[in-house]
Amino acid sequence: MKVTTYPELMEVPAHFGSVPQPEDNTFTLKRWTLGKKLFYDPLFSYDSTKSCASCHHQNFSFSDRVAFSEGVNSQKTTLNVPPLINLAYQPYYTGAGGVPTIEMQILVPIQEHNELNFNMPGIVKRVNQNSEYIQMAMDAYGRKPDAYVVTRALACFERSLLSTQSEYDKYLSNQDESDLSAEALRGMKLFNSQRCGCSECHSGVNLTNYTFQNNGLYSHNPEDGRYRITLKDEDMGKFKVPTLRNVEYTAPYMHDGSIPTLEEVVRMYEKGGFPYPTKSPLILGFQLTDQERNDLISFLKSLSDINFITNPIFKQE
Ligand code: HEC
Ligand code: HEC
Known part of the structure; x- marks a missing residue:
């Protein structure tokens, strides 16, 4: 099987071509490790109960097994949770296609009242209360955690969710x-x-x-x-x-x-x-x-x- 390597992480069969990545957020293991930690961290919801992974479960291909999933305060999403697969190749995001990049899509669940019901300044403040996150952000992007770092790191992780071995x-x-x-x-x-x-x-x-x-x-x-x-x-x-x-x-x-x-x-x-x-x-x-x-x-x-x-x-x- 001919392969191209997704830097340091996995092999991607040649029929996929190279994995598209934005110039200002190419893959590094440090960015990816930070993004993965954020993906599983419930600090993203205003009451610290829900993370991205609360609706996007790996064992269901980063989707959910119910029609509508629970966000904060037991509120339900209005749409079915889609899987997160090979997102790097998509020209736009969400079912209505209103979001042009993975980096920008992150703001959607954060602000939705029936999902995470929070805001970026609140998240950045919490991330900055954790010295491990500060160090990881410095290592990955050469700056303290801010909206730029949070959205870039999460997107770097999401872009690596490549399903290629069927x-x-x-x-x-x-x-x-x-x-x-x-x-x-x-x-x-x-x-x-x-x-x-x-x-x-x-x-x-x-x-x-x-x-x-x-x-x-x-x-x-x-x-x-x-x-x-x-x-x-x-x-x-x-x-x-x-x-x-x-x-x-x-x-x-x-x-x-x-x-x-x-x-x-x-x-x-x-x-x-x-x-x-x-x-x-x-x-x-x-x-x-x-x-x-x-x-x-x-x-x-x-x-x-x-x-x-x-x-x-x-x-x-
Ligand atoms: C409460 C459940 C819930 C949480 C928590 C949640 N999502 Fe989602 N996610 C959804 C739903 C529902 C959609 C479909 C939205 C639409 O199509 O408009 C979606 C769509 C997406 C998409 C678009 C996929 C595509 O194919 O276009 C991405 C990417 C995504 N979510 C990433 C995230 C990230 C990153 C987080 C954490 C910051 C997160 N989600 C948290 C429910 C959730
Ligand atoms: C005209 C374009 C079109 C054709 C032709 C088409 N589909 Fe679809 N398919 C869609 C769209 C759009 C959706 C999503 C609809 C929605 O979310 O409500 C979808 C959804 C699906 C889904 C559900 C995926 C999910 O994650 O929810 C399956 C499975 C599917 N199609 C299989 C098929 C099969 C099998 C055929 C041939 C018999 C087919 N489709 C023909 C456009 C098409």
Whole structure:
């Protein structure tokens, strides 16, 4: 398997290309170590009860297993927690795509009242009360902890959450069909077929073309999606096409966690979803035999990367 090395930390198969990194925040082990410590630190919530990891759990591919997760004061998120995988390759963040960088995305959960309900000055003050953090910030960025350091270090850690070791990756690396089970191979062909049309949107190495689409989940949409950012009627109810990597570990599905299993997701696409003015013309519906449905699901499971969800380097120290 040809690989490129993500500095000092891990090997990334060549089919991913190099990992995009901003010039002012390239990977160093010191930045990453600080970011990882912050990711697991409950000082981020105003009552010191919740960290990033309270909603983004490694064993669920840094997502959560419930439709809506608990923030501070037992308040619930209004959207399903997405997995944090291969974020470095995304052109924008959140389901509505309103945030241009990982560094900037960090402010969203901090300020959301039903997530961490806090603010950056309060966090910076707490970080500066810890001499270990001050030393780590000096070592990593040559300055005391401030908003710059906190957002850069966290983003450096998040950018390293690279899932690249699935069965499907073996197949992509070697271009050898025997790297997939017979079921998954048949499922891949269905996934890429005109009949099913999945790869029209879930394309490329991360199984997404990063566009905003309505996949027919509802005939009446309770959530604005992309409309929230553009205020254009044509964007109502559209969400960023998600990666399908590790989808086996990230149930329940869709922006509101309303579909509990992969089988029900596939059945929704078979039905062609519900009519809605912004629904993609690619969602037309199709028929599958029971075996074909199982094959398609086997392909989705070949995207699972057990190494990623158990990798000790991402675990809390
Ligand atoms: C209370 C639960 C909760 C906490 C705590 C939380 N998040 Fe999230 N996170 C979410 C939800 C819900 C979304 C989806 C938001 C959306 O799509 O608008 C999300 C989205 C994200 C995304 C965007 C992913 C993508 O594919 O676009 C990133 C990155 C992220 N969170 C990182 C963090 C970091 C870093 C922290 C800690 C500072 C954090 N989260 C804390 C619930 C949480
Ligand atoms: C028109 C573009 C488009 C096509 C075609 C498409 N999808 Fe999707 N898919 C999406 C969007 C957008 C979402 C997210 C919707 C949401 O969050 O409400 C999604 C969500 C999913 C999810 C849930 C992921 C998660 O983490 O919640 C799965 C699984 C999935 N699609 C599988 C498929 C399969 C299998 C096919 C082919 C039968 C397919 N998709 C075809 C756009 C598409």
